Amino acid sequence: MKNSLITNLLIIGVMLLLGSASIACDSDDTESPVTASTEVEPTNGESGRLKVATTTSLDNTGLWETLEPLFEEQNDVDLDIVAVGTGIALEYGRNGDVDVITVHSKAREIEYVDEGYGLERIPFAYNYFLIVGPEDDPAGIRGMSPEDAFKTLFGSEAGTFVSRGDDSGTHGKEKTIWANAGYEYEDVQSAGSWYLEAGSGMGATLVMADEKQGYTLTDAGTYLSYKGDLELVPIVDEGDTLLNVYSIIVGTNTEMPQAAQKLVDFLTSDEIQHIMGNFGFEEYGMALFTPCAGPIAPCNN
Amino acid sequence: MENSFWDAFVEALRLIRTLDPEVMEITWRSLQLAASSSTIAFFLIALPLGTLIHFNRFPGKRLVISTIQTLFAMPAVAVGLITYTLLSRSGPFGDLEWYLTPAAIVFGQTLLITPVMLGLVISALNAIDKAIPETATALGASRFQTYIICIREAKFGILTALVMGFGRAVSEVGVSMMVGGNIREFTRTLTTAIALETSKGERELALALGIILILLAFVINFALLSLQYRKLPWHYWK
Numbered sequence: 460m461k462n463s464l465i466t467n468l469l470i471i472g473v474m475l476l477l478g479s480a481s482i483a484c485d486s487d488d489t490e491s492p493v494t495a496s497t498e499v500e501p502t503n504g505e506s507g508r509l510k511v512a513t514t515t516s517l518d519n520t521g522l523w524e525t526l527e528p529l530f531e532e533q534n535d536v537d538l539d540i541v542a543v544g545t546g547i548a549l550e551y552g553r554n555g556d557v558d559v560i561t562v563h564s565k566a567r568e569i570e571y572v573d574e575g576y577g578l579e580r581i582p583f584a585y586n587y588f589l590i591v592g593p594e595d596d597p598a599g600i601r602g603m604s605p606e607d608a609f610k611t612l613f614g615s616e617a618g619t620f621v622s623r624g625d626d627s628g629t630h631g632k633e634k635t636i637w638a639n640a641g642y643e644y645e646d647v648q649s650a651g652s653w654y655l656e657a658g659s660g661m662g663a664t665l666v667m668a669d670e671k672q673g674y675t676l677t678d679a680g681t682y683l684s685y686k687g688d689l690e691l692v693p694i695v696d697e698g699d700t701l702l703n704v705y706s707i708i709v710g711t712n713t714e715m716p717q718a719a720q721k722l723v724d725f726l727t728s729d730e731i732q733h734i735m736g737n738f739g740f741e742e743y744g745m746a747l748f749t750p751c752a753g754p755i756a757p758c759n760n
Numbered sequence: 761m762e763n764s765f766w767d768a769f770v771e772a773l774r775l776i777r778t779l780d781p782e783v784m785e786i787t788w789r790s791l792q793l794a795a796s797s798s799t800i801a802f803f804l805i806a807l808p809l810g811t812l813i814h815f816n817r818f819p820g821k822r823l824v825i826s827t828i829q830t831l832f833a834m835p836a837v838a839v840g841l842i843t844y845t846l847l848s849r850s851g852p853f854g855d856l857e858w859y860l861t862p863a864a865i866v867f868g869q870t871l872l873i874t875p876v877m878l879g880l881v882i883s884a885l886n887a888i889d890k891a892i893p894e895t896a897t898a899l900g901a902s903r904f905q906t907y908i909i910c911i912r913e914a915k916f917g918i919l920t921a922l923v924m925g926f927g928r929a930v931s932e933v934g935v936s937m938m939v940g941g942n943i944r945e946f947t948r949t950l951t952t953a954i955a956l957e958t959s960k961g962e963r964e965l966a967l968a969l970g971i972i973l974i975l976l977a978f979v980i981n982f983a984l985l986s987l988q989y990r991k992l993p994w995h996y997w998k
Contacts (some may be wrong), residue, residue, distance in 0.1 A: 508946070509863075510860055519959075524944070529942075537862065539941070539943045539946055540944065541860060541942070541943055542942070543941075553850075554849055555849035555854075556859050556860060557860070659959060661959050662959050662961060663958070663959035664859040665961075666959070666961045670800055685960075685961060689961075
């Protein structure tokens with residue numbers, strides 16, 4: 460009896476220790492920026508973590524991973540990067556769950572700002588969308604305009620098309636191309652087993668398209684950073700609709716307006732624009748993004 | 761695929777051997793979060809509430825117990841969705857500002873594992889000899905003392921509740937992903953890192969993280985069971 464009592468006490472003790480230690484550590488995590496900021500007063504009393512919801516393409520490429528430590532070093536702010544699709548990023552912004560969004564869907568961004576959720580849409584980089592597919596191009600769409608390529612895919616059913624299907628910016632672009640090509644999106648969705656909706660981020664969708672030996676619409680940045688693991692090659696890479704502009708929008712209800720403004724200044728600064736313009740060059744032989752902060756075409760027209 | 765598994769295993773061993781800082785940090789966080797939520801769910805909710813439900817008669821007791829058992833099957837994503845709805849800044853508990861923080865994960869995991877723990881505590885107490893509480897009372901034990909005696913008697917089953925709950929918390933991905941947001945160095949856990957690495961096409965690293973998760977669960981369960989049998993781990997080799 461004595462033994463089992465000791466055992467029970469031991470178990471309870473160990474668990475409580477583990478639990479309380481971890482709770483203490485958790486609160487450490489959230490409190491340390493507070494104590495840090497009271498010491499340094501970097502952002503006029505603003506403290507805590509600046510939450511940024513970003514489109515997956517800026518994160519899957521590793522861009523945010525490169526920029527985050529730079530920003531945190533220059534400013535005494537913890538940056539929390541949540542990689543989701545543009546659709547969810549906008550919803551997080553509307554709910555006030557994040558302070559800043561970095562997205563790529565012009566029409567929806569303008570709507571977001573007009574509804575009063577965002578201060579201003581500030582483009583900072585662009586690249587192009589590509590239609591990638593298997594080398595042998597079973598549907599024969601190589602070199603077509605994106606709209607003609609989609610028409611051919613729809614008509615011939617000779618190839619598989621993997622759609623993001625997650626209401627992201629890329630998915631929005633795909634819908635725009637279908638609309639320009641003269642199709643109702645509902646008809647495309649029910650067109651047959653050649654059209655697959657992945658419901659995942661850009662990277663996962665590329666991996667899926669590769670497995671299925673199908674086509675997909677991707678931003679050039681994510682494609683280049685995944686290229687090494689994929690057999691897919693660019694099939695369609697020219698067309699006005701393929702322009703892909705990334706913008707940053709600060710939420711109107713953010714509790715950290717100064718820190719958020721610092722992030723905007725950071726992304727549009729010459730130094731960071733330069734880093735962005737060279738990002739990926741070493742590893743992939745070409746830049747993944749073209750910087751375009753300020754009144755530069757094609758971002759600001 | 762065979763090769764993949766082998767490579768993953770080698771990779772997992774390498775990550776453990778070299779104490780890869782990012783992997784260690786993620787592993788430690790997973791452990792902390794699951795330990796916090798199982799401690800809260802077990803000691804603050806399941807054990808006291810389960811004991812009270814077992815030893816008291818009240819109308820609707822059966823319905824309560826079968827509801828608890830039904831909730832065993834609650835999918836983690838649904839709990840994640842409920843937690844999101846509650847904790848989002850536009851939700852009822854938005855003022856806490858827990859959403860997309862570790863606290864939100866602990867909240868969600870606690871919600872997820874409480875039914876399992878509660879149900880197992882109740883059935884563990886059910887399994888002990890009915891004569892024990894009666895004898896204890898007859899010998900003059902107070903109500904509280906009787907509870908303690910019965911809990912001690914049912915300790916094996918009760919410990920199972922703790923182990924099951926911890927296992928479910930450390931292995932779930934729906935809650936952590938949905939309410940934690942998989943933020944690097946803040947809310948990224950082993951399971952969300954596995955999902956991320958898989959989506960990045962880094963299957964080996966993802967598998968390696970999976971192997972680390974299983975090893976972690978094994979060590980924890982082994983330690984708890986060793987305490988239970990009052991044997992130290994090396995006694996198992998005899």
